[in-house]
Structure formats: C-alpha cells, structure tokens
Amino acid sequence: MQNNGYEEQNINNVQDILGKEFKVLDHGFIRLLEIMGDDSSICQAARVSYGKGTKSVREDRALLRYLMRNAHTSPFEMVELKFHVRMPIFVARQWIRHRTANVNEYSGRYSEMTDEFYLPQADQIRTQSQVNKQARSEDQLDETRANEIIEQMKDSQAESYNEYKEYVAEGVAREIARINLPLSSYTEWYWKIDLHNLFRFLKLRMDHHAQYEIRVYANIIADILKQILPISYEAFSDYILNSVTFSKSELFKIKDSIANFDFDNLTPENSNLSKTEIAELKNKINFIKQL
Numbered sequence: 001m002q003n004n005g006y007e008e009q010n011i012n013n014v015q016d017i018l019g020k021e022f023k024v025l026d027h028g029f030i031r032l033l034e035i036m037g038d039d040s041s042i043c044q045a046a047r048v049s050y051g052k053g054t055k056s057v058r059e060d061r062a063l064l065r066y067l068m069r070n071a072h073t074s075p076f077e078m079v080e081l082k083f084h085v086r087m088p089i090f091v092a093r094q095w096i097r098h099r100t101a102n103v104n105e106y107s108g109r110y111s112e113m114t115d116e117f118y119l120p121q122a123d124q125i126r127t128q129s130q131v132n133k134q135a136r137s138e139d140q141l142d143e144t145r146a147n148e149i150i151e152q153m154k155d156s157q158a159e160s161y162n163e164y165k166e167y168v169a170e171g172v173a174r175e176i177a178r179i180n181l182p183l184s185s186y187t188e189w190y191w192k193i194d195l196h197n198l199f200r201f202l203k204l205r206m207d208h209h210a211q212y213e214i215r216v217y218a219n220i221i222a223d224i225l226k227q228i229l230p231i232s233y234e235a236f237s238d239y240i241l242n243s244v245t246f247s248k249s250e251l252f253k254i255k256d257s258i259a260n261f262d263f264d265n266l267t268p269e270n271s272n273l274s275k276t277e278i279a280e281l282k283n284k285i286n287f288i289k290q291l
C-alpha cells in the first residue's frame with residue numbers, strides 16, 4: 001500500500017492495542033499479544049499470482065472487498081493473531097469448539113485453581129426462552145429473586161472452593177481436588193487464529209443466538225479488529241456479519257415484491273454500491289426472478 005498516512009496510523013493503532021487488557025465480565029479479560037500481517041498483507045497475498053507491485057489504499061480496499069464478497073478466503077489466512085484470554089470454563093467450552101485455532105490452556109493439574117468465579121449480573125438472570133430451547137428470554141426475574149440466586153451461587157462457589165483448598169492442603173493431587181469446582185471457575189489460555197477463521201468465530205459468536213457471556217468477548221475482539229484491520233473488518237461487517245442468506249422458499253416469498261423495482265437505474269452515485277456490486281446485485285435479482 002502507498003504510505004499516505006494510512007500505514008503509520010495503523011502501526012500506531014496496533015502499538016496502542018498490543019498487550020492492553022480489555023476487561024470482560026467480572027474477572028475476565030482479552031489481550032492481543034501479537035499480530036502477523038495487516039490489511040495490506042491480504043492484498044499482497046491475493047496479488048502474488050499476478051506479480052503486481054504496490055497499489056493505492058483505494059485499490060487495496062476494492063480488492064479486499066471483492067475477496068470477502070466472493071469467499072476468496074485464503075488471503076485472509078495470511079494474518080495471524082495471538083490473544084491471551086481469561087474466561088469462565090462454560091465460556092471456554094463453547095469457545096474451544098472452534099477447532100481452527102491453536103490453544104494452550106492454564107493447567108489445573110499443574111497449578112492451583114484461583115478463587116475467582118463468574119457471577120451474572122441481576123439483569124442477566126432471565127427465564128428460559130420459549131422460542132429458543134438453548135437461550136434465555138428477555139424476561140428478567142424480579143430483582144429480589146435474582147439477587148437471592150446470585151447470593152446462592154456465590155455461597156456454593158465459596159463452599160466448593162473451600163473444599164478444594166482443604167483437599168489440596170491435605171495433599172490430594174490437584175487433578176483430583178479440582179473436579180468438583182463449578183463451570184463458573186475462570187480459566188485462561190493463549191489462543192492463536194488466522195483472520196479468516198476469526199471472522200467465522202465472530203459471525204457465530206456475535207450473533208444474538210450466541211450466549212451473552214461469549215458474545216461479550218466476541219464483541220471486544222471485533223472492536224480490536226476495527227482498529228487494527230479497518231479495511232478487512234469493514235468488508236467483513238458489510239458482506240458477512242450484516243448479511244443474511246435466504247432459502248429457496250423464502251426467495252419465492254420475496255420474488256413478487258421485487259418484480260417492479262427498477263434495478264436498471266442503479267448507479268454507484270445513487271446506490272452506495274460499486275459498479276461491480278451493481279452487476280452482482282442484478283445477477284442475484286435475475287436469479288430470484290427466474291425461480
């Protein structure tokens with residue numbers, strides 16, 4: 001990329017963020033430890049087959065957006081990020097399902113577990129959702145009951161931690177002493193992932209279907225990416241995060257309502273779409289019309 005202040009600004013943003021601790025939940029955090037590559041590394045990788053030289057930021061942005069829109073994902077794998085994350089074990093269990101990362105976790109066999117446990121805020125103590133079997137609803141419990149539940153959770157966390165400490169003091173192996181500690185215990189790990197797979201993680205875990213307690217971590221990672229990989233994040237936000245897929249039967253339902261829309265008069269000036277995007281939109285509309 002041509003150095004018109006963009007690169008310098010970006011280096012400053014990275015320096016400001018590297019190592020900085022972003023607090024999450026009551027005892028958790030996220031720190032970005034290292035990053036390999038930036039927006040321009042993705043474009044360089046994409047252009048390698050053509051052997052083309054340096055391009056302007058505007059051309060890079062267009063290329064990056066084209067890659068994202070068309071699922072040309074491997075150039076995004078050229079950027080690698082390493083985080084240090086501290087989260088409750090029930091969050092870690094969801095997080096670890098994203099297999100395309102490298103993880104090294106705190107060992108409760110090797111080291112003593114800490115006495116820090118997650119306690120939800122009263123406004124997160126909600127009733128079971130009636131529409132989503134996995135989720136909480138929007139309905140909060142009344143404050144008195146919510147606070148009672150929080151106190152009970154706190155007491156049982158303290159009780160199981162006291163037992164744990166007794167076992168350890170007695171000489172019981174840490175790997176056995178820990179097995180009755182609750183899922184609300186905090187763990188931590190180093191987590192390294194490439195940008196393509198990080199975007200997949202964010203798409204799933206920023207979604208409102210994801211549990212609140214992992215969503216807050218995903219949202220912080222997104223805020224970090226906005227600052228250090230602004231062009232990639234913008235493309236992700238436009239084409240993946242804030243896009244939806246329609247099924248064939250859903251498209252049948254919307255077919256009639258788009259029949260009379262005048263797509264022929266769309267221009268980059270009146271639509272906020274590039275020429276290529278307008279052509280792509282027309283192809284999509286024709287696809288729906290032919291259903």
Ligand SMILES: Cc1cc2nc3c(=O)[nH]c(=O)nc-3n(C[C@H](O)[C@H](O)[C@H](O)COP(=O)(O)OP(=O)(O)OC[C@H]3O[C@@H](n4cnc5c(N)ncnc54)[C@H](O)[C@@H]3O)c2cc1C
Nearest residue numbers: 094097098099100101134197200201204205207209210211
């Ligand atoms: C809201 C929500 C609810 C969920 N509920 C449940 C649940 O109830 N129970 C449950 O068990 N899980 C649940 N999950 C986890 C979910 O099923 C996925 O395992 C998780 O989101 C990781 O997604 P992924 O496979 O795309 O990610 P990754 O593991 O990072 O994989 C990324 C891509 O690489 C491919 N890939 C990775 N490893 C391999 C491999 N070895 N072979 C072939 N392809 C591979 C994947 O197919 C995927 O396309 C839930 C996830 C979400 C977001």
